[in-house]
Amino acid sequence: MDDFVRNKLSEWGLSTLIETFKDQEINEGHFYNLEDEEIKELIPKVGPRKTFKRQFKLLKVLPSTSEANDTRNMDMDPREESSQCQSPSVKRKRYNSAAEESIMWKVKDIMKVVQMKLQDEEKTELNDFLKNKISDLETRKRKLVGVFGRTGAGKSSLINAIVGEKNLLPSGSVCACTSVTFKVEANNDSKKYEAEIEFIKKEDWKEELWFYKNLLDDDDDDAREKLTALYREDWKIKSVDELMDNKYFKEIHEFLTSNKKTLKCDSAEELSEKIVKYISASNDEIDAVRQYWPLVECVTVRLPNKDLLQHVTLVDLPGNGDRNKSRDNMWKKMVGSCSTVWIVADINRAVAEKEAWEILQNANSLMGNGGECQRIHFICTKSDDVDDQSGAAVRDVVLKRNQVAKRKVNAEFKKQYPQCSKQFSFEVFTVSRNEFIERKHLQPDETEIPKLRDVLQSLNNNHSEALNYVSGARGILSLMQGTRCRGVADSKMQAFSVLEEKMRHELKVLQKAIDEIYRTFERCLTEGVKESQDSCEGQMKSMLVAGKKGSAFHKTLKFAVMNNGVFKAKNGRKKNINMTLSSKLTGSIDEEFRMTFPNEDKSGPLKDAIDSFSLDTEGTIKTYKDVDLQLHFLKTEEDKLKTKLQKIIREDKKTVYSSLTATIEENMQKCYTDAATITGTGSLENMRRTIKDHVHDKKDTMFQMAKENMLKQLNKLREKILETLEETLMESIELSLWTDDCSFPDVSVELDMVETFYSQLEANPNPN
Numbered sequence: 001m002d003d004f005v006r007n008k009l010s011e012w013g014l015s016t017l018i019e020t021f022k023d024q025e026i027n028e029g030h031f032y033n034l035e036d037e038e039i040k041e042l043i044p045k046v047g048p049r050k051t052f053k054r055q056f057k058l059l060k061v062l063p064s065t066s067e068a069n070d071t072r073n074m075d076m077d078p079r080e081e082s083s084q085c086q087s088p089s090v091k092r093k094r095y096n097s098a099a100e101e102s103i104m105w106k107v108k109d110i111m112k113v114v115q116m117k118l119q120d121e122e123k124t125e126l127n128d129f130l131k132n133k134i135s136d137l138e139t140r141k142r143k144l145v146g147v148f149g150r151t152g153a154g155k156s157s158l159i160n161a162i163v164g165e166k167n168l169l170p171s172g173s174v175c176a177c178t179s180v181t182f183k184v185e186a187n188n189d190s191k192k193y194e195a196e197i198e199f200i201k202k203e204d205w206k207e208e209l210w211f212y213k214n215l216l217d218d219d220d221d222d223a224r225e226k227l228t229a230l231y232r233e234d235w236k237i238k239s240v241d242e243l244m245d246n247k248y249f250k251e252i253h254e255f256l257t258s259n260k261k262t263l264k265c266d267s268a269e270e271l272s273e274k275i276v277k278y279i280s281a282s283n284d285e286i287d288a289v290r291q292y293w294p295l296v297e298c299v300t301v302r303l304p305n306k307d308l309l310q311h312v313t314l315v316d317l318p319g320n321g322d323r324n325k326s327r328d329n330m331w332k333k334m335v336g337s338c339s340t341v342w343i344v345a346d347i348n349r350a351v352a353e354k355e356a357w358e359i360l361q362n363a364n365s366l367m368g369n370g371g372e373c374q375r376i377h378f379i380c381t382k383s384d385d386v387d388d389q390s391g392a393a394v395r396d397v398v399l400k401r402n403q404v405a406k407r408k409v410n411a412e413f414k415k416q417y418p419q420c421s422k423q424f425s426f427e428v429f430t431v432s433r434n435e436f437i438e439r440k441h442l443q444p445d446e447t448e449i450p451k452l453r454d455v456l457q458s459l460n461n462n463h464s465e466a467l468n469y470v471s472g473a474r475g476i477l478s479l480m481q482g483t484r485c486r487g488v489a490d491s492k493m494q495a496f497s498v499l500e501e502k503m504r505h506e507l508k509v510l511q512k513a514i515d516e517i518y519r520t521f522e523r524c525l526t527e528g529v530k531e532s533q534d535s536c537e538g539q540m541k542s543m544l545v546a547g548k549k550g551s552a553f554h555k556t557l558k559f560a561v562m563n564n565g566v567f568k569a570k571n572g573r574k575k576n577i578n579m580t581l582s583s584k585l586t587g588s589i590d591e592e593f594r595m596t597f598p599n600e601d602k603s604g605p606l607k608d609a610i611d612s613f614s615l616d617t618e619g620t621i622k623t624y625k626d627v628d629l630q631l632h633f634l635k636t637e638e639d640k641l642k643t644k645l646q647k648i649i650r651e652d653k654k655t656v657y658s659s660l661t662a663t664i665e666e667n668m669q670k671c672y673t674d675a676a677t678i679t680g681t682g683s684l685e686n687m688r689r690t691i692k693d694h695v696h697d698k699k700d701t702m703f704q705m706a707k708e709n710m711l712k713q714l715n716k717l718r719e720k721i722l723e724t725l726e727e728t729l730m731e732s733i734e735l736s737l738w739t740d741d742c743s744f745p746d747v748s749v750e751l752d753m754v755e756t757f758y759s760q761l762e763a764n765p766n767p768n
Helices: 003-011 015-023 028-032 036-042 046-059 088-119 125-136 155-163 202-215 221-231 253-257 268-279 325-337 354-367 391-416 449-460 463-482 489-544 550-562 577-596 605-612 617-623 625-676 683-737 748-763
Strands: 143-148 181-187 193-199 261-265 296-304 312-316 338-346 375-381 425-430 566-568 574-576
Touching: 003 015, 003 028, 015 036, 015 046, 036 046, 046 088, 088 125, 088 463, 088 748, 125 463, 125 683, 143 155, 143 325, 143 354, 143 449, 155 312, 155 375, 155 449, 181 325, 193 253, 193 268, 202 221, 202 550, 261 268, 268 296, 296 325, 312 449, 325 338, 325 354, 338 354, 338 449, 354 375, 354 391, 375 391, 375 449, 391 425, 463 625, 463 748, 489 577, 489 605, 489 617, 489 625, 489 683, 550 566, 550 625, 550 683, 574 577, 577 605, 577 625, 577 683, 605 625, 617 625, 625 683
Parallel strands: 143 312, 143 338, 181 296, 338 375, 375 425
Antiparallel strands: 181 312, 193 261, 193 296, 566 574
16 A cells, blocks of 8 residues: 555545555555445445545546646546547536536545534534534535426437437427426436436325316316326216225325335336336327326436536426416426526427417516526427438538528517516527437537537536635634634734624615615505506406307316416416516516526626625734634635525525515405305306406505515515624624634644635636
């Protein structure tokens, strides 16, 4: 055994394994060539083995700290040199990402060792504070890419090609009518192909059954397909209670016990065969196999060895929400959490594809002001679906078709959504009919699968997260080392007074800026209330009366009042009475809201106000140099806190924006309940009258209530921002400048190492 192996094990926090490796006489050459089975034999315990394998994998990309510091090594991964499906820019990005990942894991291992040292120390307020700070360093969140598209548009083939698994999803398997949310992500814990299946609640299914049995439209093919998939022909002749018999669910006892079902396989093909009944609406009428997708809320598939999905989840979403509340809430949450949205359509009908454009229309508010989407990508599939021709002729046709499709789709987007260009970036991609993994001879301009992988890799790139983590660790170690210093009590007290006064002043400035934002929204909403009161009765007349006669609309309206005001119109478009009523309110604030709460991390009045907040610790260090370590900690705390506040704002703004429609829906509940009980002759007119009368009676109060509720939510956000800043910084200032503790372990070596890693990350900024 040589020093290289000993140093690596110590560096990775695995010094307990040194004797084992020494007994097996493993030197540097042996170390690099260890196989999985040999690693398992050397390290029988799962925890240490996972740590070793993670570091071992990264070691082959970034062999040493000194090499990580050499920026030339961050330009190219030799393992990617021969890749035929990635551009040089992707190779550079992937290697940079791997280097940053390696640095972050190394710092995490350092902090684990430090945390263990703290466990051995006497329990004090500062000790607990530091352990909590180390735990809080981990803030990683997967970025969601939402994939929409009608059945047959090529979503399954696209996902298969992107993740490099041609047998994962059979063509057309993820059916838009199933309402199943389907997620694909990397399996970071196992080499198995795994699926986790979440079911809707049993009582929710019983309620849904009653709804279908009593209010099923003759032309509601989706509902009929759902019932037939699970019950075959039994649903036509049996009661709701009979259909809830356990015999129908004996293969899925997890549904009865409200648990998740987990499947583990050795291949994508094997997993695909097992999950198809949970995600797919079979088109084979003679297929007697019972299907369970009507009961499924979400299926999460995890794939081994997928670096492209390391921090990204592909979410295949139905086009609309579902009448089942839990599924509908999940759909809304997922759409609102997507940072990127892919709309998939056949290239031959991309512009004329109503469903694709309706998806954008229905989900626009959830993705924009009510969400965090930054990019919309329109993906035209089957670009090489042309008549049989020979080589060059086919390529010429494909290239021309791609160019025409991009031009037309871009023009259609600008025509239909002129305001969206201010909030989302929009780009059109074209991909071949056949899976890219089987057509490696295709040129980049014939299929843009590589460019879509570029998109995922850019989302995967982790520079800011790695920098934030390492910076936070650097601050914690600075504080630990600083508390060991005695004889600087006067400097600490003086610095404390300066920082406390500075914090109070900065909080007042910030509060003033937020109050101005509040007043701006108050003015906009006042106008929105008046417009809503003036237009609401006309809106209801248009939605409930004009051109809507007979038994067909009776069932539609009955569906609406039993489904919180949501229904499908004759043209198939989703209608929402509550959103129609709140449209003037949301319209009055949309532009201001977009500027105040931009989805991208760019300037806006709120972000600018928070960024301007500063304790000026760097200036204070010049005066109080003997407490510089503590002040370095406070600087990292301030930076970390600002990042945390941006995440809080990004999440809470969804509640603020949706509160307008939510308040209207709450105010409309009584009339929906009353209308749902109306039966017999003239019931259609009576339901209409009930709704219209309710709107007339409530218009003077419910829009004002919606305004007040939104302002209340804004005020809550203001208080959360100010309280989080004051409480967190005050605690940090007090504990860092009022405490001496020479008993703390010396972490000077760890601090030097983390300082080096921090310098490396700062010297190699994100290539994007």
